[in-house]
Amino acid sequence: MEHRRSLPLIFLFLFISLLSLLGSAQAYKNYTVGDSLGWYDNTEKSNVNYQKWADAKNFSLGDFLIFNTDTNHSVVQTYNFTTYKLCDYDDALDSDTKIWSAADPSNTATVAVTVPVPLLKEGTTYFFSSDYDGDQCNNGQHFKIYVSHGKGLPDSLKSPSEQAPAPNSPDYNNDESAPDIVVPSNFNNPQGGDHKNDDDDNVKKASGSASLYVNSIMVLFAYFCELL
Structure with missing residues (x-):
């Protein structure tokens, strides 16, 4: 029961982290x-x-x-x-x-x-x-x-x-x-x-990292759902 009560806090932390990462990928x-x-x-x-x-x-x-x-x-x-x-x-x-x-x-x-x-x-x-x-x-x-x-x-x-x-x-x-x-x-x-081409390589790298992060969250979500 204890781990169930902590799930909302875990997902809130992951969500905030994801928003921060996605914000860094914005173009000029x-x-x-x-x-x-x-x-x-x-x-x-x-x-x-x-x-x-x-x-x-x-x-x-x-x-x-x-x-x-x-x-x-x-x-x-x-x-x-x-x-x-x-x-x-x-x-x-x-x-x-x-x-x-x-x-x-x-x-x-x-x-x-x-x-x-x-x-x-x-x-x-x-x-x-x-x-x-x-x-x-x-x-x-x-x-x-x-x-x-x-x-x-x-x-x-x-x-x-x-x-x-x-x-x-x-x-x-x-x-x-x-x-x-x-x-x-x-x-x-x-x-x-x-003008996204000004820093295209950095944007692509950040976007790739964001995609990986999203996939990780989905895996964690599936894992925690199994625990419920």
Whole structure:
């Protein structure tokens, strides 16, 4: 009778362990910035709130941000709080700021573009559009996120130089604390909703381990059922 009373606890432990293992096999994520609203200032999309959008997400190394916008808006990433606050990258350093997509406001032939941005460094990072002397940024086209370590960078996004990771909590007002933004030479754009190919071998291994674990649980379940 004693072993029967302990069965629920045993299966609860096995179930929790299985969930933990399955969670580790999840693919890296792609996040479409603004979802269906795309990447625009609130003079074009009056209900944009990118900070609210970002605050509801959990970002990790190896994830991608997908900016759906046009050639009249830029995509700027910076680790420099001053650059972000000014909505201007003219005096920014190449080591802490990257222009993923530069706009040409003088070009009347606006073309839709999709800009994928990999999250390569831990800590706080900022995004904005600085065109029209910062008007787009001041009109809502900006947000900040915190990037956790997560599973770490997949091999396809690692820099050949194997740079040291950025500090987890960079000093917002200290330019010297910002890590360099270096895009790996073998950088590939994500495919589909989850870019599973970035770390395909690890995902397959984890999935295989999960399958083995499920089989083990089934065997144990059959064994305990015989004891009842």
